[in-house]
Amino acid sequence: xxxxxxxxxxxxxxxxxxxTDYALAPINASLSPxxxxxxxxxxxxxxxxxxxxxxxxxxxxxxxxxxxxxxxxLYIGQEAVxxxxxxxxxxxxxxxxxxxxxxxxxxxxxxxxxxxxxxxxKITGCxxxxxxxxxxxxxxxxxxxxxxxxxxxxxLGTGLAYALKYQGKKGAAMAFMGDGAVNQGxxxxxxxxxxxxxxxxxxxxxxxxxSMGTSxxxxxxxxxxxxxxxxxxxxxxxxxxxVYEVRATMDKHLTLAREKSRPSTVEIDTYRYRGHSxxxxxxxxxxKAEVEEYxxxxxxxxxxxxxxxAEGVLTEALVEKIDAEARAEAESAAEFADASPYPTPxxxxxxxxxxxxxxxxxxxEGRLFFD
Amino acid sequence: xxxxxxxxxxxxxxxxxxxRDPNVVVMGEEVAQxxxxxxxxxxxxxxxxxxxxxxTPISEAGFIGLGVGxxxxxxxxxxxxxxxxxxxxAFDQILNNAANVRYMSGGxxxxxxxxxxxxxxxxxVGATHSHTPENVLANHxxxxxxxxxxAYDAKGLLKSAIRDNDPVFFxxxxxxxxxxxxxxxxxxxxxxxxxxxxxxxxxxxxxxxGRCVIHSLKAAEVLExxxxxxxxxxxxxxxxxLDFDTVxxxxxxxxxxxxxxxxxxxxxxxxQLAYMIQREAFDDLDGxxxxxxxxxxxxxxxxxxxxxxxxxxxxxxKAVLAAMx
Numbered sequence: 300x301x302x303x304x305x306x307x308x309x310x311x312x313x314x315x316x317x318x319t320d321y322a323l324a325p326i327n328a329s330l331s332p333x334x335x336x337x338x339x340x341x342x343x344x345x346x347x348x349x350x351x352x353x354x355x356x357x358x359x360x361x362x363x364x365x366x367x368x369x370x371x372x373l374y375i376g377q378e379a380v381x382x383x384x385x386x387x388x389x390x391x392x393x394x395x396x397x398x399x400x401x402x403x404x405x406x407x408x409x410x411x412x413x414x415x416x417x418x419x420x421k422i423t424g425c426x427x428x429x430x431x432x433x434x435x436x437x438x439x440x441x442x443x444x445x446x447x448x449x450x451x452x453x454x455l456g457t458g459l460a461y462a463l464k465y466q467g468k469k470g471a472a473m474a475f476m477g478d479g480a481v482n483q484g485x486x487x488x489x490x491x492x493x494x495x496x497x498x499x500x501x502x503x504x505x506x507x508x509x510s511m512g513t514s515x516x517x518x519x520x521x522x523x524x525x526x527x528x529x530x531x532x533x534x535x536x537x538x539x540x541x542v543y544e545v546r547a548t549m550d551k552h553l554t555l556a557r558e559k560s561r562p563s564t565v566e567i568d569t570y571r572y573r574g575h576s577x578x579x580x581x582x583x584x585x586x587k588a589e590v591e592e593y594x595x596x597x598x599x600x601x602x603x604x605x606x607x608x609a610e611g612v613l614t615e616a617l618v619e620k621i622d623a624e625a626r627a628e629a630e631s632a633a634e635f636a637d638a639s640p641y642p643t644p645x646x647x648x649x650x651x652x653x654x655x656x657x658x659x660x661x662x663x664e665g666r667l668f669f670d
Numbered sequence: 671x672x673x674x675x676x677x678x679x680x681x682x683x684x685x686x687x688x689x690r691d692p693n694v695v696v697m698g699e700e701v702a703q704x705x706x707x708x709x710x711x712x713x714x715x716x717x718x719x720x721x722x723x724x725x726t727p728i729s730e731a732g733f734i735g736l737g738v739g740x741x742x743x744x745x746x747x748x749x750x751x752x753x754x755x756x757x758x759x760a761f762d763q764i765l766n767n768a769a770n771v772r773y774m775s776g777g778x779x780x781x782x783x784x785x786x787x788x789x790x791x792x793x794x795v796g797a798t799h800s801h802t803p804e805n806v807l808a809n810h811x812x813x814x815x816x817x818x819x820x821a822y823d824a825k826g827l828l829k830s831a832i833r834d835n836d837p838v839f840f841x842x843x844x845x846x847x848x849x850x851x852x853x854x855x856x857x858x859x860x861x862x863x864x865x866x867x868x869x870x871x872x873x874x875x876x877x878x879x880g881r882c883v884i885h886s887l888k889a890a891e892v893l894e895x896x897x898x899x900x901x902x903x904x905x906x907x908x909x910x911x912l913d914f915d916t917v918x919x920x921x922x923x924x925x926x927x928x929x930x931x932x933x934x935x936x937x938x939x940x941x942q943l944a945y946m947i948q949r950e951a952f953d954d955l956d957g958x959x960x961x962x963x964x965x966x967x968x969x970x971x972x973x974x975x976x977x978x979x980x981x982x983x984x985x986x987x988k989a990v991l992a993a994m995x
């Protein structure tokens with residue numbers, strides 16, 4: 300049941316004691332009260348969105364059918380990671396992640412209505428009902444998915460960094476993965492290429508302790524981020540329960556990428572309260588006590604709330620207002636999703652080829668589709 | 671018209687597109703300093719420099735995936751696989767990421783990547799290096815698959831592939847690299863999805879592509895002279911999109927069909943063609959559709975026997991005679 304090697308556990312305990320220090324880091328000290336509240340608000344919006352999506356998953360629609368099909372991998376408990384990282388994005392910074400992608404999508408600024416509609420498989424979804432929970436994309440917000448195969452997105456993220464460098468743009472790619480992904484070969488190939496070619500990418504390992512139902516100690520030899528040393532890359536670890544610490548740590552790594560065009564790896568210690576997906580009964584590989592320990596003592600939203608109250612940035616009345624707004628937004632997204640139409644069978648073969656979607660510009664001939 | 675090799679034709683296409691579009695990057699194992707494992711990219715490093723002609727480590731999943739990611743931001747990577755057989759170690763990048771990213775994003779993203787390299791048997795390199803995955807690739811909606819047989823076609827089709835906004839997989843042939851053919855000096859492109867009638871005939875249609883076009887043309891000469899059988903040879907050139915209209919028109923004329931392919935028989939490109947021909951030209955057929963493929967086993971090493979495992983002119987002649995019987 301134990302979750303981590305002691306080095307990280309010690310670091311976590313230490314940061315819990317001195318957590319407020321990170322609020323004083325320059326990248327955080329310069330935040331206005333409004334900006335501090337926005338970090339909290341975004342985390343809470345993610346939480347409320349996902350809680351609402353879980354209710355939709357478990358419930359039935361107005362005609363007695365399923366609202367959400369397939370998998371639903373909830374980010375609940377990990378919100379400070381995506382919010383902290385994505386809050387640092389400039390116009391030339393890009394993000395790619397794995398299938399637990401709702402938090403990143405909201406953190407980069409996607410509207411929750413099309414996100415919920417995508418879960419419902421509706422044509423108004425961000426991918427027109429063609430991607431589902433694991434495959435959110437928003438190129439206009441520099442968000443490149445949303446990828447279903449563990450570790451498969453890491454070479455793509457490295458390619459985003461390659462493109463930035465090739466085009467002479469000063470920016471960075473953040474390539475997120477879970478702790479299970481570090482054992483995939485594609486990740487190691489990407490590490491090597493990124494370091495060999497001095498690409499501006501930050502590999503972010505969101506270590507929630509479990510690759511599906513297999514704990515870190517049962518799946519991975521050694522410390523995860525330290526593997527970067529083999530590729531001559533800088534690496535770091537931080538507590539992902541404190542959004543300020545995430546920002547302070549990631550700011551250094553992003554600066555290394557943007558200013559020196561060097562890749563690095565950051566392992567962010569976090570925890571998911573829900574099962575791997577909604578289909579996971581979550582009763583075989585960890586104890587309820589462990590989950591409760593995180594929920595009660597390290598919850599990123601609670602940690603943030605207490606700090607903002609202590610700083611005098613938030614008042615009880617404002618807290619209630621923000622929560623009411625987040626709940627209303629999630630409800631409104633669910634209503635929008637429920638009321639939206641499904642794609643039609645005619646939509647199945649749209650968005651397959653650029654050429655078939657742009658028939659007037661098509662240059663090839665012959666049949667693209669078969670029956 | 672100047673005669674150049676299939677290899678040179680591909681090189682010329684690369685050089686012209688590198689010159690035309692600064693977003694084109696050639697990347698792969700040994701493409702730069704080594705001048706290409708098969709010398710296709712010879713001289714490109716000297717002409718275009720290391721930013722445009724990029725040597726990669728032996729790391730297909732990594733560098734192909736990197737190319738897919740870069741293409742989402744507007745780079746047009748032309749990735750060389752030393753052998754298409756190595757696609758298996760990059761399968762997820764090629765057929766989950768490149769093939770699906772447009773669809774899964776609801777059409778928000780396109781992936782203008784070209785992956786090219788040889789895909790053939792016949793060089794005695796054993797089963798691991800002799801795969802012909804055009805059927806596997808073409809089974810994935812979202813991708814385009816090109817298999818040129820001649821220098822002229824290789825150049826014109828590769829230029830189209832590089833300009834295409836969808837992922838294009840371009841399957842060459844090590845045995846054809848040295849074959850010479852007439853290639854005009856000026857600019858030309860050949861649209862993807864347009865078959866070419868390589869030989870006009872009346873009695874039977876051979877539908878084929880890649881090196882089997884060459885075998886079929888040789889066989890057709892013999893069949894004409896020795897058996898007075900007039901063979902029409904259709905070179906598909908592109909597997910997907912597929913120019914089936916040209917196939918249909920020929921079948922309606924000759925009423926007999928032999929498919930020749932360097933594929934293993936089960937669920938091959940020919941399997942799909944046979945399905946389509948019987949579905950759309952059933953009443954035009956005077957006999958069953960015949961098919962000549964690679965003998966169904968992993969590629970044998972033994973040099974004289976491998977020649978017989980693959981289609982060759984002698985096997986094509988026998989197959990035509992069987993189809994005409």
